Amino acid sequence: MRRTPHALLAVTAAACTLTACAWSGGQDAKDVQPPAAPRGVTVQAGSATTAHVMWNQATDDTGVTGYDVYRGAAKVEHLPGDKHMVDVVGLKPSTAYTFTVKARDAEGNVSPASKKLTVTTPAATAADRKPPSRPGKPSGSAEGSRAATLSWGASSDDQGVASYEIYQGTSKIHSVAGSERRTLVTGLRPGTAYRFTVKALDAADNASPASRAVRITTVAGRDDGRGTAPTDFRARTHHADGAYYIDLAWTPPHTGGAVSEYQIHLDGRTATSLVFGGTAPRKKATHSFYVGKKPGDTHRVKLRAKLPDGTWGGYSRERKVTTG
Structure with missing residues (x-):
């Protein structure tokens, strides 16, 4: 007996119901592919008890939903997929720590660990309650439509500057070593005005007053990079x-x-x-x-x-x- 296309479709659907088969690429197909390991991981000691960890956005076929930050074998931070930096606190002075980062997708698939990076916190300073001086006024310029270069004058501190923190408005967006005086801020929007300030941090977590602000407007339109x-x-x-x-x-x-x-x-x-x-x-x-x-x-x-x-x-x- 010749079957019509409708009859064939009905037979196929019935067979799938009885055998619980899954359509290739259907909505019920389970994602078993883990994200790629995060790359571009950097670790900077912010003070004697903190470390600033940053990494590049990881890739995944369905999208990364979160990141896990490990200190040695212990998971110490979990962040949403749109965050690529964190300050790890509660560390000990003069101690070496190894950090890795893993990416996670919506199905719970976990990436391999990033490369291991080790940082040593500076020594604690006894009864240091004096913050560093205010950094010199930043200067900067737009680098196309999605980035800006910032530079600033050095702070002074009786025990030494451990790091500089860069703020966009009231949000901390970056941290660099106390020996740095320049950085590149990325991930900006075309044709947008931004306000940046800088703070200095010493090994005892004393923060300086914020520097004077520098205002930078990114270039509108397509970025030549x-x-x-x-x-x-x-x-x-x-x-x-x-x-x-x-x-x-x-x-x-x-x-x-x-x-x-x-x-x-x-x-x-x-x-x-x-x-x-x-x-x-x-x-x-x-x-x-x-x-x-x-x-x-x-x-x-x-x-x-x-x-x-x-x-x-x-x-x-x-x-x-x-x-x-």
């Missing part, structure tokens, strides 16, 4: 063991911390990602990669950095090289 791009980018080739390699050198963008991840663009397409293990270079970075065995081939190459907020910065200038 030049302010977040690596600079002094150079490329050349060398020949070894019958093959040609492209050697790259550049200065990382100033973000107030180390940039650990880059994306290399070769001949108009993404060629590879570069992730520095251990301590990422701060002043000059280099990398070499294989491109083939044929002499006389011309290639175009550029690269960009992954910024602290998890977004990609602008591309460096493009360089042209020829093998051989």
Whole structure:
């Protein structure tokens, strides 16, 4: 007997009901894929008893809903998926701590741990109740439509400045080491006015008065990304063991911390990602990669950095090289 399409659909539906089969890609399909491990993790001792942990936004096929921060094997913080920084408190002075971060999605799938980073808190100071002096007035400029560069005058403290905290309005958005005087603030909106201030913190958690404010308006429209791009980018080739390699050198963008991840663009397409293990270079970075065995081939190459907020910065200038 010939079945009509409606009859076939009814038979199929009945079979699925009896066998509890799931439609591929249907709404009931369970997400079993965990997020990728968070990258770009940085840890900065804020004082003798605190540490500031930051990381890049992790990726997931359905979206990251939360992050877990671990001190050693113990989970010490849980944050929602739109947060990528936290101050871990209650630490001991002059003590080394190792931190990792894991991402979590809505189904409870947990990513592998990020790379481990160790920080040592500074020594406590006896009966230190004197805060650092007020930082010098910040100055800054918009770096396109989604970032701004800030710099400020140094604070003084009888025991030394442990860190500087950057505020956007009344919200703390970043922390850098006491030796830093400049940082890159990312994740801003185009054509928007922002107000930034800076506070200094010593090892005893004494905070200075806020600096005078600096007001910066980001550029409206599309961002060319030049302010977040690596600079002094150079490329050349060398020949070894019958093959040609492209050697790259550049200065990382100033973000107030180390940039650990880059994306290399070769001949108009993404060629590879570069992730520095251990301590990422701060002043000059280099990398070499294989491109083939044929002499006389011309290639175009550029690269960009992954910024602290998890977004990609602008591309460096493009360089042209020829093998051989």
